[in-house]
Amino acid sequence: xxxxxxxxxxxxxxxxxxxxxxxxxxxxxxxxxxxxxxxxxxxxxxxxxxxxxxxxxxxxxxxxxxxxxxxxxxxxxxxxxxxxxxxxxxxxxxxxxxxxxxxxxxxxxxxxxxxxxxxxxxxxxxxxxxxxxxxxxxxxxxxxxxxxxxxxxxxxxxxxxxxxxxxxxxxxxxxxxxxxxxxxxxxxxxxxxxxxxxxxxxxxxxxxxxxxxxxxxxxxxxxxxxxxxxxxxxxxxxxxxxxxxxxxxxxxxxxxxxxxxxxxxxxxxxxxxxxxxxxxxxxxxxxxxxxxxxxxxxxxxxxxxxxxxxxxxxxxxxxxxxxxxxxxxxxxxxxxxxxxxxxxxxxxxxxxxxxxxxxxxxxxxxxxxxxxxxxxxxxxxxxxxxxxxxxxxxxxxxxxxxxxxxxxxxxxxxxxxxxxxxxxxxxxxxxxxx
Numbered sequence: 001x002x003x004x005x006x007x008x009x010x011x012x013x014x015x016x017x018x019x020x021x022x023x024x025x026x027x028x029x030x031x032x033x034x035x036x037x038x039x040x041x042x043x044x045x046x047x048x049x050x051x052x053x054x055x056x057x058x059x060x061x062x063x064x065x066x067x068x069x070x071x072x073x074x075x076x077x078x079x080x081x082x083x084x085x086x087x088x089x090x091x092x093x094x095x096x097x098x099x100x101x102x103x104x105x106x107x108x109x110x111x112x113x114x115x116x117x118x119x120x121x122x123x124x125x126x127x128x129x130x131x132x133x134x135x136x137x138x139x140x141x142x143x144x145x146x147x148x149x150x151x152x153x154x155x156x157x158x159x160x161x162x163x164x165x166x167x168x169x170x171x172x173x174x175x176x177x178x179x180x181x182x183x184x185x186x187x188x189x190x191x192x193x194x195x196x197x198x199x200x201x202x203x204x205x206x207x208x209x210x211x212x213x214x215x216x217x218x219x220x221x222x223x224x225x226x227x228x229x230x231x232x233x234x235x236x237x238x239x240x241x242x243x244x245x246x247x248x249x250x251x252x253x254x255x256x257x258x259x260x261x262x263x264x265x266x267x268x269x270x271x272x273x274x275x276x277x278x279x280x281x282x283x284x285x286x287x288x289x290x291x292x293x294x295x296x297x298x299x300x301x302x303x304x305x306x307x308x309x310x311x312x313x314x315x316x317x318x319x320x321x322x323x324x325x326x327x328x329x330x331x332x333x334x335x336x337x338x339x340x341x342x343x344x345x346x347x348x349x350x351x352x353x354x355x356x357x358x359x360x361x362x363x364x365x366x367x368x369x370x371x372x373x374x375x376x377x378x379x380x381x382x383x384x385x386x387x388x389x390x391x392x393x394x395x396x397x398x399x400x401x402x403x404x405x406x407x408x409x410x411x412x413x414x415x416x417x418x419x420x421x422x423x424x425x426x427x428x429x430x431x432x433x434x
Contacts, residue, residue, distance in 0.1 A: 024227050025142055029155045030218060031091060031135050035128045036162030037169075038098065038211065040269070042067055042121070043293055044170030045204070047273040047286055052200045053114045054185060057274070057402065061394035064270055066118040068262065068386030070125035071132075078133035079377025087373075088227045090134035095219035098127025102212035105204050112201035127215075129380060137376040140362055142228070148366075150311040152358035153304050160301030160354065164294055171290030174203045245368065251375050253423030254364020258382040260412035261356045263389025267409050268331070268349060270390050272296060275346070275402055280338045292343070296350040303354025311355070320359045321420035327352040328413035335406050346406070356416060363424040385412075 042063055050060035082090045101124025108116035139155050140148040180196065188196060245251055276282040276289035284292070303323075310319060327349050334346040361379055368375040389408060397405040 024225075025139065025151070025155065027222065027225050027227065028091075028135055028139060028142075029158045031095070031131055031222070032155045032159035033162040034095075034215065034218060035098075035131055036159035037166045038102075038124065038128065038162075039067075040163035040166035040297055041170050041174075041207075042266075043269045043272065044167060044174055044290055045117075046270045048174055048200070048204075049114060049117060050274075051180075051182070051185070051286075052112065052197050054182065055114075056394075057271075057397045058391065058394040061270065061391045062114075062118060063121060064266055064390040065387040067121040067125045068266065068384055068388075068390075070122045071129050071386070072381050072384035074126045074129040075133060075377045075381030075383075078130040078380070079374050081130060082134050082373040082376075087134045087138045088222065088225075090130055092219050092223045094127045094130030094132075094134065095215050095222065096127070097130060098124050099212045099215035099219065101125070101127055102208040102215065105208040109201040109204045110198075112197050129383075132380045132383070133373070133376050136361055136380070137365055137372045140365060141372060145366075147312070149316040149359055149362040150308050152362055153311060153355055154308040156358045157301055157304035157308060157354075160297060160304050163297035164301045167290045167294035167297065169207070171287050173207045175287045175290055245371050245375050245378060248368060248375070250366065250424050251364050251368065251378060253419050254360050255378050255382040257360040257364070257416055257419040257423070258357065258379050259385035260389070260415045261353075261360060261385070262383045263385030264327075264409035264412035265353050265356075266386035267390040267393045268346060268406070269293065269296060271393070271397070271402060271405075272346070276343060278402065281342050281403070282339075292347065296347045299348060299350030299352075300354040303351040304358070307355035307359075311359075316359045316363060317420045317424055319355060320363075320424075321417055323352040323355055324413045324417040324420060327356075328410050328417070331406050331410050331413070335404055335410075342403075349409075360416070360419065360424075363419075 046060050046063050049055065049063060050057075053059075055062075078090065078094075081093060085093070101120055101122075104120035104123055105117070108120050136152065139152050143151055185193065185196065272293045273286055273289045276284045276292055277286060282289065282292075307319065330345045330349045330352065334342045334349075337345065364379050365372055365375045389412065393405050393408045396408065
C-alpha cells in the first residue's frame with residue numbers, strides 16, 4: 001500500500017544541516033501501518049477463538065494477555081538490540097520476527113489448539129515490540145524537537161489507518177457469515193465438534209500467511225533503504241552517559257500513562273464485538289459488529305490527522321488533557337445508556353484516543369538525549385497494560401456483565417488527565433524553582 005510522504009513543514013529537516021527527512025519518515029510510516037493492522041486483527045480473533053474453543057470472557061482475553069504481555073518481556077531486550085545494531089537494523093529484525101509469528105498461525109489452525117494460537121501471538125508481538133522500540137523514538141528525533149509530538153501523531157495516523165482497515169479485512173476473511181451459537185456447538189458430538197473447530201480455525205490461515213509474506217517483503221525494503229543515522233539519540237554499547245532514565249520523572253509517569261492508555265484502548269476494542277452483540281446494546285451478529293469496530297479505530301485515524309495539525313498551535317499537554325476528559329465522559333455515558341446511545345458513545349471514544357499514545361510517548365522521552373532508546377524500551381514495556389487491563393476487565397465482565405465492566409477504562413483516562421496536567425512536566429520545568 002502506498003504511503004504518502006508526510007508534510008515536510010512538520011518534520012523534515014535536521015536542524016543546522018538542511019537534510020530532508022520526508023522520505024525516510026514516509027518509509028518508517030509503513031511500519032506503523034503494518035503493526036496497527038496486525039494489532040487490531042486481535043479484536044476480530046478474540047470473539048472468533050472464544051466461539052471456537054468455548055471460552056468465557058476472561059479466558060478469551062488470554063489473547064491480549066499473550067500479545068501485550070510480550071511487550072513487557074521483550075521491550076528491554078529490544079532496547080539493547082537498538083543499542084547494538086541501531087534503529088534501522090532493529091526494524092528489520094522486528095519485521096522478520098513478526099513474519100515468523102504470522103506463519104505460526106498455520107500449525108495452530110491445523111491442530112487446532114488455543115495454546116498454539118497464544119504462542120503465535122507471543123512471537124508476533126515480540127517482533128512488533130522490536131519495531132515499536134526502534135520506530136517510535138526514531139520518529140521523535142527525526143526532525144525538529146518542537147514538532148516531535150505533531151510528527152509522531154502524523155505517523156500514528158497511518159497506524160490508525162491499519163487499525164481502521166483490519167476489522168473489515170478480518171470480518172470478511174475470518175468471521176463466518178452464519179456461525180453456530182454456543183448452544184449448537186455444545187450439542188455437537190466430539191467428532192463433529194472437532195470438524196467444526198478445524199473448519200472455523202482454517203479461516204485464519206490464508207490471511208496470516210499473506211501478512212507474513214508482506215512483512216518479509218517490507219523487511220527487505222527497509223533493509224535496502226538508506227535511512228539517516230541519528231547519532232545524538234543513540235546510546236552505543238560501552239559508551240558512558242552521565243545521566244539515568246530514573247532521573248526523569250516524566251518518563252516514569254509517562255510509562256504509567258502508556259500502561260493505562262493502551263489498557264483502556266485495547267479493553268474497549270477487544271470487547272466491542274461482544275458488546276454490540278448484546279440485545280440491549282445493538283443485537284448485532286459478530287460479522288456486522290466487526291464493521292462497527294472499524295469506526296472505533298477509524299475515529300483514532302481521523303483524530304490523529306486533525307491532532308497533528310492542532311499540535312502545531314496547541315500545547316501537547318493541553319490537548320491531551322481535553323481528550324482524556326472527553327474519553328472518560330463518553331465511556332461513562334455508554335455504561336449508563338443502552339441501544340444506539342451506548343453504541344455510538346463508545347465508538348466515539350476512538351476519536352479522543354487518537355493523540356494519546358504519541359503525545360504521552362513524546363512527553364515521556366523528552367530531554368533524554370542518548371538515553372532515548374532506553375527510555376523508549378521502558379515506554380514500550382508499559383504497553384503490557386494492553387494485556388493486564390483487558391484481562392482484568394474480562395474477569396469483571398464475567399461477574400457483573402460486559403456493559404458495566406467499562407468502569408475500568410474510565411479510571412485509566414482519569415490518570416491520563418493527571419499526567420497531562422502534572423506528571424508530564426520535564427525536569428527543566430519541574431525543578432525550575434529549585
